[in-house]
Amino acid sequence: MQKAIVSTLIIFLFCSCNISNQENELSNSVQSLLDNSSIPAVVVGKVDKAGTTKFFSKGPAIWGNEKEIDENNIFRIASMTKALTSVSAMQLVERGVISLDEPLDSILPELSKIPILDKNNELLQPKNPITLRQLLTHTAGFGYWFTSKRIRDWDSIKEKLNIKEWDYVDNPRLFESGSEFMYGTNIHWVGILVERLSGQNLEEYFRENISEPLGMNSTWFSVPEELRHLIVSSSTRDKSTNELIRDPHRYKFRDFRGWENNGGGGLLSSPADYGKFLICMLNKGTYNNATILKSETFDLMNSPQLDTFKQQHRYVEVGNVDTDARGDKDYFFDNFDNWTLAWSYEESSKIRPQGTSYWAGFYNTYFTIDYQNGFALLHFTQILPFNDRASYNLFTDFERLVYGTN
Numbered sequence: 339m340q341k342a343i344v345s346t347l348i349i350f351l352f353c354s355c356n357i358s359n360q361e362n363e364l365s366n367s368v369q370s371l372l373d374n375s376s377i378p379a380v381v382v383g384k385v386d387k388a389g390t391t392k393f394f395s396k397g398p399a400i401w402g403n404e405k406e407i408d409e410n411n412i413f414r415i416a417s418m419t420k421a422l423t424s425v426s427a428m429q430l431v432e433r434g435v436i437s438l439d440e441p442l443d444s445i446l447p448e449l450s451k452i453p454i455l456d457k458n459n460e461l462l463q464p465k466n467p468i469t470l471r472q473l474l475t476h477t478a479g480f481g482y483w484f485t486s487k488r489i490r491d492w493d494s495i496k497e498k499l500n501i502k503e504w505d506y507v508d509n510p511r512l513f514e515s516g517s518e519f520m521y522g523t524n525i526h527w528v529g530i531l532v533e534r535l536s537g538q539n540l541e542e543y544f545r546e547n548i549s550e551p552l553g554m555n556s557t558w559f560s561v562p563e564e565l566r567h568l569i570v571s572s573s574t575r576d577k578s579t580n581e582l583i584r585d586p587h588r589y590k591f592r593d594f595r596g597w598e599n600n601g602g603g604g605l606l607s608s609p610a611d612y613g614k615f616l617i618c619m620l621n622k623g624t625y626n627n628a629t630i631l632k633s634e635t636f637d638l639m640n641s642p643q644l645d646t647f648k649q650q651h652r653y654v655e656v657g658n659v660d661t662d663a664r665g666d667k668d669y670f671f672d673n674f675d676n677w678t679l680a681w682s683y684e685e686s687s688k689i690r691p692q693g694t695s696y697w698a699g700f701y702n703t704y705f706t707i708d709y710q711n712g713f714a715l716l717h718f719t720q721i722l723p724f725n726d727r728a729s730y731n732l733f734t735d736f737e738r739l740v741y742g743t744n
Contacts, residue, residue, distance in 0.1 A: 365392070367739050372396040375732050378582060379407045379570065380719040385613040387620040387712040399544075401571040401584045408423065409609040412568045413718045414589070416603040416699035418612065420525040422548055423540070424474055424639065424680035425631060426532045429547055431470070432635045435535050438679075440475075441467030445534055445684075447555045448506050448529055454479060455488050455510035458493050465527055468515045469529065473524045474679040475643045479511030480522035484659050486512055487521075500522060519649045519677065529601020540599055551628035552618055554611040559604045561589075569606065572701065572720035575660075582721065603700065609718045612705065615716035619695070619707055632698030640695065642676035642683045649677045658700070660725045670698060670725045681707075689741050702729035716739060 340665035372380060372394055378395030393409040430436050434444075443450040449468060453461045464479075472478040481489045487510050488495065496504065508527075512520055512674060529540050536543050541559045549557045569589050573582040589606075614625060623631030631639070661671075684694040684706075695707040702715040702724060717733035 342434055351432065355680050361392075364739060365394070366567070368394045368736060369396075371732070371735055371739065376728050377545050377719055377721070377732055378573065378584075380717070380729075380732065381407055381409055381411070382718070382733070383409060383609050383613055383716040384436055384740060385620075385714050385716070386706075387617070389617055389625075390465050391610070391613050393613075399568075399570050400588065401586070407570060409613070410556065410568065411570045412561060412565065412606050412608050413570055413703060413720055414572075414699070414701050415605050415607045415612065415703050415718075416700040416701055418607070418697060418703055418705060419601060419603050419605040421680055421697065422544060422615070423525050423529050423532065423607065423727070425548060425628075426540075426543060426601070427470060427474060427528050428631060428639045428679065430532065430535055431633060436470060436531070437690065438471040441469060442473075442581050446527065446531060449530075452506045452508055453510050454514065455492075455495070455512060457488075459498070461499065461510065464511065464514060466515050471643070471679070472515045473528050473531070474718045475677050476519055476524045476649070477517070477644075478515045478524050478527070479513045479518075479520065480508065480524050480527070481512050481520045482522045485521050488512060519554045519644060519647055521649070523602060526600045526602035529599075532601065540604075542603055544605075547617070549611070551630055552614045552625050554607070554614055557605060557607040557611045559599050559606075561606055568608070570720055572722070574722045575726055576738050609716050612718075613714070613716060616705060616707055616716070620709065620712060620714060639679045641678060642685075642693075643678055644676050648685075649682065658723045660723045660727055662727060670704075670730055689727045689737060700724045702733075704730075713740075 368382065372382065373396060375396070377396070379399065381393055381395040382393060383393040385391045395406065395408050397407050399407040399411045400406050431438060450464070454464050457461055468478045483490045489512070492509050508523055532543055533540055538546070544557070548554070556568065561569060571588050572585045574585065575582050618625035618630060620635070622636040623629055624635040675685045678695070681695045681697045684690045684696060685692055687694070690696070690706060691708060691710040693709060696705065698704045701720045701722065703719070705714060707714045715737055717736060719729055721729050
């Protein structure tokens with residue numbers, strides 16, 4: 339018996355040392371990766387299902403200031419806002435306030451009236467209603483200027499159609515609801531729906547139902563004055579010289595109204611805060627004794643939704659999106675994956691397991707949630723254009739290091 343105990347202890351100590359060595363190896367490799375990167379300021383992190391967090395950083399938080407950036411600094415997370423908005427909508431589904439498949443005509447009449455601009459640049463009245471499921475899966479027909487040439491050219495198309503006044507609060511839709519995938523302003527509309535059903539603005543709703551329960555005290559649409567010193571500086575890459583031009587203005591402070599308080603891309607947050615949200619998602623809606631979704635609601639939210647077609651981003655407007663080819667790493671939009679009710683569903687990666695969740699924000703912030711291995715990854719910087727080669731490659735290199743030591 340005594341020999342068995344000793345043997346077990348030796349095995350335990352050996353395994354513990356091996357895990358510790360792997361962690362040290364990863365830490366050294368990641369820090370070296372950041373230090374050798376051309377990105378001037380960045381934070382990356384790994385969080386796991388048990389709540390363990392590890393962040394790595396490089397560079398100044400604010401241009402001209404020696405204070406180093408870290409996981410508590412605040413970044414514009416743009417479309418990473420969408421994940422919180424989707425959770426909000428699923429909370430209302432869970433409470434029986436709304437269903438996924440009921441028409442939204444009576445709740446959002448301004449939504450249902452928006453015409454469809456077809457592929458011949460003709461305006462048509464929609465035949466089918468829009469549902470919450472279609473908004474959450476980007477199948478309601480709305481696009482962005484960088485995902486649709488018709489939206490990009492809408493001003494000139496209006497002139498050709500002799501439209502003097504456009505009496506709608508969004509650009510035209512591009513197809514009948516449920517017939518295609520198009521990444522666009524769909525989740526902006528989900529945010530408006532949440533506000534209308536809850537009687538709260540989205541800032542209030544997030545604070546009460548997501549960010550405060552999870553201890554996300556640096557996540558806001560309108561950052562409180564006492565936290566504004568934590569907002570990081572940004573930069574834009576000059577396409578002709580490949581140089582990063584540092585923006586002298588960190589952020590334009592204002593009270594948000596209407597679409598700027600939006601569920602599609604208006605939040606600011608810190609890596610530490612967003613890490614808490616990702617830990618909560620790894621645990622199917624629960625973190626630190628706070629449950630923001632029941633596990634069965636999370637499973638529904640996280641289930642693939644596209645059956646007859648997949649998400650596609652084959653048109654991405656140049657300018658504020660870098661579409662240069664980049665070999666084996668390619669670029670962010672080069673995928674034909676599925677979509678859930680909250681984010682992209684991995685089906686084609688050589689590194690991530692199938693079903694891994696992922697998405698990003700316009701200023702080159704990225705996240706993945708790997709349920710099979712029980713961890714999530716984050717990459718936060720503030721660089722335009724989106725899909726910046728150096729930024730995206732740094733994230734994929736970080737990801738490869740993590741999977742190489744797991």
